[in-house]
Amino acid sequence: MPSTHAQAIVVGVPLLSMSGIRKRFGATQALDGVDLSVNAGEVLALVGENGAGKSTLMKTLAGAHQPDEGNMFLMGRPYRPRDPMDARRKGVAMIYQELSLAPHLSVMENIVLGMEPVRGPLMAWRTIRQTAENAMRQLGRPDISVDIPVGRLSIAERQLVEIGRATAVGSKIVVLDEPTSSLASRDIAGLFALIRRLRDQGHGIIYISHFLEEVREIASRFTVLRDGRSVGGGKTAEASTDQIISLMVGRKVDELYPRSAHRLGECILEVEGLAGAAKPSSVSLSLRRGEVLGIAGLVGAGRTELARALFGLAPVRRGRVRIGACVGHASPVRRWRQGLGMVSEDRKSEGLALGLTIADNLTLSNLDWFVSPSGLARQSARWIELMAIRCRGAGQKIGDLSGGNQQKVAIGRLLHHDVDVLLLDEPTRGIDVGSKSQIYKLIDDLALAGKAVLLISSYLPELMGVCDRIAVMCRGVLGPAHEVSTITEEQIMLEATGAGAAA
Numbered sequence: 001m002p003s004t005h006a007q008a009i010v011v012g013v014p015l016l017s018m019s020g021i022r023k024r025f026g027a028t029q030a031l032d033g034v035d036l037s038v039n040a041g042e043v044l045a046l047v048g049e050n051g052a053g054k055s056t057l058m059k060t061l062a063g064a065h066q067p068d069e070g071n072m073f074l075m076g077r078p079y080r081p082r083d084p085m086d087a088r089r090k091g092v093a094m095i096y097q098e099l100s101l102a103p104h105l106s107v108m109e110n111i112v113l114g115m116e117p118v119r120g121p122l123m124a125w126r127t128i129r130q131t132a133e134n135a136m137r138q139l140g141r142p143d144i145s146v147d148i149p150v151g152r153l154s155i156a157e158r159q160l161v162e163i164g165r166a167t168a169v170g171s172k173i174v175v176l177d178e179p180t181s182s183l184a185s186r187d188i189a190g191l192f193a194l195i196r197r198l199r200d201q202g203h204g205i206i207y208i209s210h211f212l213e214e215v216r217e218i219a220s221r222f223t224v225l226r227d228g229r230s231v232g233g234g235k236t237a238e239a240s241t242d243q244i245i246s247l248m249v250g251r252k253v254d255e256l257y258p259r260s261a262h263r264l265g266e267c268i269l270e271v272e273g274l275a276g277a278a279k280p281s282s283v284s285l286s287l288r289r290g291e292v293l294g295i296a297g298l299v300g301a302g303r304t305e306l307a308r309a310l311f312g313l314a315p316v317r318r319g320r321v322r323i324g325a326c327v328g329h330a331s332p333v334r335r336w337r338q339g340l341g342m343v344s345e346d347r348k349s350e351g352l353a354l355g356l357t358i359a360d361n362l363t364l365s366n367l368d369w370f371v372s373p374s375g376l377a378r379q380s381a382r383w384i385e386l387m388a389i390r391c392r393g394a395g396q397k398i399g400d401l402s403g404g405n406q407q408k409v410a411i412g413r414l415l416h417h418d419v420d421v422l423l424l425d426e427p428t429r430g431i432d433v434g435s436k437s438q439i440y441k442l443i444d445d446l447a448l449a450g451k452a453v454l455l456i457s458s459y460l461p462e463l464m465g466v467c468d469r470i471a472v473m474c475r476g477v478l479g480p481a482h483e484v485s486t487i488t489e490e491q492i493m494l495e496a497t498g499a500g501a502a503a
Contacts, residue, residue: 014073015040015204016061016092016173021070023056030056031067032228038173038204043195045207045219045236048248049432050402053228054208058175061206062094063087075172085114093166097178097430099158103151108132110150111165135164138201139194156187163194167203174198175206180214181430185298185493192218210432212241213461224248249434256437257465258444264468265289268452269340269421271310274319279305281476283319287421292443292453293481294467296460298496302476303456304345307425310454311335311342323421336365341414343407345426345456351410354399358384358391361398361409365417383412388438404435411442422446425456440466460489474498 014037023031031053038044048054059065061072063081072079074091081087084094101110111132117124132146141160150158159179166174176195180188195205195218207219215222216236223233224247232247245256269287274280279302287293297303308314310321312332321329326338335341344350352361359380380394387408391401398409407427414422424443428436443453443466457463463470464484471481472495479495 014038015042015075016079017071017073018057018061019071021057021060021072022068023060023065024068030228031060033070033230034225034228035230036223038206040172040202040204041199042221043199043205043207043219045209045215045222046225047209047212047215047222047244048225049434050404052225052248052432054225055177056228057225058094058177058206058208061087061173062092062175064094088115088166088169088171091170091172092175093169093171093173094175095159095162095166095177095179097181099162101150101158101162104149106147106149107136107144107153107161107164108146110161111135111146111168113165115169131168132164135168136160138167139164140197154187156183156190159183159191160194163198167198172202173204173206175208177208178210178430179207180209180211183299188214210430210436211459212244212433215244216241226250245433245437248432249437256433256440257462258441259465260444260448262290262292262447262468264291265450268324269454270320270322272320274306274309274321275317276302276305276309277315277317279476280309280473280478283473283478285471285478285481287452287454289420289450289452290447291469292447292455292467294463294470294484295454295456295473295478296458296463296470296492296496297473299458301473301496303473304425305476306473306478307342307423307454307456311340311423313342336417336419339418339420340423341365341417341419341421342423343410343414343425343427345429347403347406347410352398352406354397356398357395358389358398358401358409359394362394362412362416365413379416383409383416387412387415387442402431402435404431404438407431407435407439408442411439415446419451421452421454423454423456426458427455428457428459428462436462460492463492464489472496 016038018036021031021034034057046054056065060067063084063086079090081090102113108128112128117127129146136142136144139160144157150161179191199205209215219236222236224231226248265288267286267288271283271285274283283306295303305314309316312330312335316329323338323340348354359376362380362383363376377394384394389405389408391405398406428439446453455467467484469481469483470487472479472492474496
C-alpha cells in the first residue's frame with residue numbers, strides 16, 4: 001500500500017513545526033503558546049511532569065484536539081488535521097501507551113485497519129499481505145507471521161505491529177508515548193534498535209518518557225513542558241539530568257534519591273520457604289523496622305505474586321510468614337489488622353476506587369463505625385497537607401488527579417491505617433520525576449520513623465538510590481539480600497537473568 005501523502009521533505013526546513021499552540025478546556029489553560037520542532041532523522045524527547053501539557057499537545061498534533069491558536073507545519077506545508085485518521089493520512093502517527101489494536105484480528109488486518117485497500121467491492125488481500133510483510137521487513141522482524149492474531153503476540157511484538165501500522169501508511173512523524181512502561185529490559189533494547197532504524201530512514205520521532213536515562217540514551221534533543229508552556233530544551237548530551245529535572249519541576253532538585261542513615265530495629269517481617277500456587281516458588285527474607293528492602297527482577301519473575309501472597313490476595317502452598325507476633329497465613333483484612341499494608345502495582349484497577357473521593361480513598365480501610373462528614377474531611381485534610389497532595393480538596397474525585405497524586409493517596413491510606421510494614425509494588429510507575437522525588441523522600445521519612453518498607457521495582461536506579469538492601473528474584477526464587485553498597489546494577493541484572501551466581 002503506497003504512502004497516502006505526496007508531500008516531500010524540504011531540505012533545511014523542519015519536518016514538523018508547531019508554534020504558539022494554545023488550547024483551553026473551560027477555565028483551564030492546557031497549552032499556553034507551546035513551540036516544538038522535529039527534524040527528519042531525529043529523535044526528540046518531550047518531557048515534563050504529569051499535567052504539564054504533553055498529552056494535550058500530542059493529541060493536538062494527532063488531530064484528536066483542535067488548537068485554539070497557533071500554527072503547525074508538516075514538511076514545510078500548513079498542517080491542521082480534522083481527526084486522527086486525517087493526521088495519519090497526512091503523515092503523523094500517535095502510538096499511545098495503551099495500544100489501539102484489535103487482538104482478534106491478524107497482524108496484516110491490524111496494519112491496514114481503517115485504511116484497507118480495496119479492489120472494487122472486495123478487499124485487496126494480496127496488497128494487504130504485501131503491505132504487512134513489507135512493514136514487518138522494514139522493522140527488522142520478517143519472522144513475525146502476518147497471519148497470526150495479534151492477541152497471541154507479546155506486548156513488545158504488539159507494539160511493533162502498532163509501529164508497523166504507522167510506517168505502512170507512510171507516516172513521517174511517529175509519536176511514542178511511554179513506550180517502555182510495560183516492556184522487559186531485553187524488549188526495551190529491541191525497541192531502541194527499532195527507533196534508531198526509523199531515525200536512519202528519515203522519520204522524525206517524538207519520544208515521551210518519565211525515564212530520563214532512556215531520554216539520554218535515545219534522544220539527541222529534548223523539549224520540556226511545564227504548566228502548558230515550553231520552558232526549555234536543547235541537546236541531551238549537553239544537559240545534565242539535574243538540569244532537565246530542574247526545568248521540569250521549576251525548582252532545583254538537590255537530591256533525587258534522599259538517603260538518610262536509617263536506624264534499624266527489631267525484625268518485623270520474616271518469611272521462610274514461601275511458595276505460591278505457581279509463583280513464587282521459594283522465598284525467604286527478613287525485614288527490620290527502619291529498613292527499606294528492595295526486590296529486583298525481570299517481568300514475570302514472581303515479584304508481584306510474592307506481594308500478593310504476603311498480603312493474602314493469592315494462595316500459599318507452603319512456607320511461614322511472621323508479622324510482629326503474628327504467625328501464619330491470613331486474609332487481607334487480617335493483614336491490615338496485623339500491621340501490613342500494600343500498594344498494588346495496578347493502582348487504577350486494584351489500588352484505588354477512582355469514582356470515589358480523595359477522602360474515601362484515604363480512609364476506607366480504617367473507618368470507625370460512625371464517621372461524621374466533618375470528621376472525615378478533617379482526617380483527610382491532615383494527610384493531604386502532610387503528603388503535599390495537589391487537589392481542590394478532600395471531596396474531589398481521585399480519578400481527576402495526576403498519577404503522582406493518586407499514588408500519594410494510595411500510600412497515605414497505609415499511613416492513615418498506621419501499618420508497621422508497607423508493601424509497595426512499583427510505587428512510581430507511570431508518574432513524573434517531581435512526584436517520584438516526593439515519594440522517595442516519603443519512603444526515607446517512613447524508614448526514619450521506624451516503619452519497614454518492602455519496595456518492589458523494575459527501575460534499578462530507584463532501588464539503588466532508595467534501598468538499604470536489595471534481593472533479586474529469578475524464576476520465582478528470591479536470592480539473598482545484598483547491602484546496596486556492595487552490589488552494582490550489572491550484578492543485579494546477572495542475577496535476574498540467571499546468568500550469574502549471587503555475589
